[in-house]
Amino acid sequence: MKKRVTLTFPRRTIQMPVTYRLAKDFNVAANIIRAQVAPNQVGKVVVELSGDIDQLDAALDWLRSQDVGVSLANREILIDEDSCVHCGLCTGVCPTEALTLDPKTFMLNFTRSRCIVCEQCVPTCPVEAISTNF
Template identity: 55%
Template sequence: MKRRLTLHFPREVVHQPITYRLAVDFDIAAKILRAQIAPNQSGTMVVELSGDIDELDAAESWLEGQGLGLNRAPGQIAIDRALCVDCGICSSVCPSGALSCTAPAWDLQFEASRCLVCEQCIPSCPVEAIALVLDPV
């Protein structure tokens, strides 16, 4: 099973080997999608965790116990076809291959089932045709 999480690192936790501990203690593979962490500062990291569902639950509890804040994927990516110009810039930053442009038509294709909701495509779109649609609360 896979889960996408945004981890919020407080300053005092930045130096801990979090992804190593996930692998060794919980048999969880952590694919880092985006990270913005600097020494002696707080930071964030978007990860896709893969493993057994019980181990994923235990790993999330452990992460929270280490002082990390956790946010689960808050929604889904939506593309406004009326605004999209099929430039393909978003497909070049998509780590999962959910966005692609292929010959001969070169139209943007979006495969939602592959999307990790990492949000890297949103700032890359020059016409702001991509947005995060939040899940209802």
């Protein structure tokens, strides 16, 4: 099973080897999607966790016990078909190729199942046709 979560680290826990502990203690793989971490500051990491459901739940409970804020990421990318001009700029920044241009029609294709909601496409769109829901 996979879960996408946002982890918020208080200043005192920023040095904790989280991905190591998740793998070693809970057999949970962590794919870091986005991270903003700096010494003496609150850190935020968006991560996709993979593993057995019971191990995932135990890992999330452990993170909470370490005063790490855990929130499930339920956001998704939204594309306004009426605004999109199919320029393809978003396809160049999409790390999973969830956004592609059809080679025959040059129309934008969005494969939601491949999207990791990294949001790199959002600021790239010149007509602001891409957004996230909250």
